[in-house]
Amino acid sequence: MFEINWGAMNQEVAVRMTGIVKRFPGVVANDGVNFEARVGEVHALLGENGAGKSTLSNVLTGLYRPDEGTTELNGVQVSLASPRDALSAGIGMVHQHFRLVPTFTVAENIVLGEKNKNLLINASEVCARVEQLSTRYGLAVDPRARVWQLSVGEQQRVEILKVLYRGAKVLILDEPTAVLTPQEADTLFATLRAMAKEGRTVIFISHKLEEVMAVSDRVTVLRGGKTVGTVETLSTSTRDLARLMVGRELVFDRVVRVGMSEPSNPVLEVSNISAYDDRGNIAVADVSFVVGRGEIVGVAGVSGNGQRELAEVLGGMRPVIAGGFEVAGIKVTAGKVRQSIKAGVAHIPEDRLHTGLAASHSVEDNLVLKSYRHKPVSKFSVIQRKIIRRHAVELIERYDVKTPDSATPVRLLSGGNVQKVLLAREFSADPRVLVAASPTRGLDVGAIEGVRKRIVEAADRGVGVLIISEDLEELLSMSDRILVMYEGRIIGDVPTVQATREAIGLLMGGIVTANTGISNAGITEPQS
């Protein structure tokens, strides 16, 4: 165990990692990484997926032992053997996937796992301390609330409070904004700045360039397991960072369409759909809209406003209470996945690896996850392995999936390649409609570019596309039209050419202005 004397802050450098090497079978995840974070700064760790960011942070939090290299905290060389070691040395991690017990209160979650000499928890004392911390850093959350009652943003605040409560001097946040709305993200950034100002060190892991520019003091860029460099945020630009991160120039402008979108020729007609969420509350309320042939329609909204449920209804995974939808003029029985598949609805779910794919199954099996029932993949109920393999080899080639072979389990692929497998399968069914929920979330810039290109190509072939995303930039750069969902209703339908980030942001917050919104959630007409 290390008791780092953070009080004696004579050091300017809070964390110094030198020559970190971490090997996994077949990969060198960290190949001599150097990293240095100063006291009182927000330091962004930027890199594509697979660049070694997570490995480096896992080394720093004691989850992995480096094969080579040293870690110094406040000038003291340490060897951290577990997250508990790291925490007692003052390093706290806020994970991307929360580690909270839903049925416990916020306060209970915060003290959970803490080494406590007393058997009983003094609830009021804990609550008071939590409240004190939350007001100090602008982390508004009720310590007595149960975690399942909280929004995603609030749950993240609990995670941050948890590490602050234990006195962390160095906070690592792994892609903290992936689950947040733009507004929530802004609040988080203010919190991070406040913590840095108080002399804590914030290490902010991200692959989103705008965020990094907005919040950090300095940026360290990793690529292929190596440190590319550390730069002052003020003296760099998104374009420079992107080049450092990817190693080449990227095009970020609005996508170029080849095909025509034909809003007057609908392929998907949704009329008056209402549906429950998993807890039996109304999640989708009387939603109607149309997607034309070759049209890309974006659905914006803060997560939890019915977008996911709407996508599940269209994919056939969720029954409706009322209403229905038609694909190419033919009514589809709602709540039946096979009906949706047959009607030509391709569905890219939010949870790609565990809903869209069977993670431990091979690439080739996943490529026939929806077509295994029919010839030629199965004949007389017998699976035709040779045909499946041939099919896989072809799609792997066409979609440029990076995989050792077609028998590799998809869970071993990188995020971008996982999404490629999903896209390959969904597009190989020759769909009429594509429903994509957060199709680029969690992907690195290179992969995002590829996924967007594939989706646009599909639209150019005449597929009607519905993209559900919390990433406004994405919707603004891809879609012809943006629908905004709020509390289960569509409260805005804006042609992208007229849309501004601010106006959509307001609609996402439920504020309807005269020229953008549809005041009473009526039927929306496609606009040309």
Next chain:
Amino acid sequence: MRSPLRLERRLSQPRSLRWLVPLISIGAALVLGSILMLLTGKNPITVFQRIVESGFGSKTALRGSLIAATPLAFTGMCAAITFRVGIINIGGEGQFFVGAIGASLVGLALGGQPTAFTIFAMIVMGMLFGGAYAALVGVLKARFHTNEIITSLMLNYLAGILLNYLIFNSTSYWRDPRSIGFPAGKPLEARAWWPKFELFGVQIPLGFLIAIVLGSLVLFLYRRTRFGFEVGVIADSPQAARYAGMNTRWKIIAVVTLSGAIAGIGGASDVGDFRHILDAKGLQLAGYGYTGIVVAALARFSPLAAVGVAVVIGGLTNAGYALQGPDFQSGLVGTLQGLLLFTAVAGEVLTRYRIRLRRTTTAS
């Protein structure tokens, strides 16, 4: 104090481990067993020699081992079928009993009919009874999300009580009216006894052959059919299965029913091949269902491998019977079996994790 060793999850499992680990496990069990024997003043080499000889060394030894192996092959398959798709049916014991009840019912009733017909009817009844009994577990799990470990375990006790009732506490059809002093099952007519086949002079029970055929069929079912594909996806990720339009509930019920049906055929074989009566006491003492779980674990939940493992475990058991005596404690074979399971489970962990040495932590 923390252990200097720690486990790290393997990112991928090297294929060679699939063969290496079971071999190392068996080796480790033999070493541990030898230490135990040395401690009790025995020469392990002679003991192992004697076990191999009396388990597999002669035609008679092999015959006995196959008899011991047959029920374990069925219960082993029963466990393997469900365990490999993440359903923990530990009800092979009860399903075996109920299968025996069903098969003996029809065996007694049709005793006068031609042998082939009776045997066929016994197999079908064993299958139906065992399957239906297991279906209870499946329906409860699929419909009400009941924990199948608990329901299947409880149904084991229930099946035991049913056996006792039929033979000891009632004048049921199964009970021999002539057995007054000590109640026993009604004996099957010799015409309904299952035949034995001879291969290289070794007698092989019909049940064992059926087990091999079933093992191959189930393997085919899981590896090559649409049903197997679906069950595999459901086991991997229920959401993904739902997303692909698979009917999860029915598949769960089907798998559990199939596993029970196989245990039930085991029960039928127990009556037709070996005991020729419904032996309430003998069945409950044997504990085939629970040993079957061990067999399945050693076979790494492959249905066909379970048949092979059953022969090894059956041989050990058989040797234990043969060697029992003042110079050979009856517990020795059981201890060896226990060690084998222990090392096999430990080996299973090693295929998923690797051991790393924790360097002593120093602050300079």
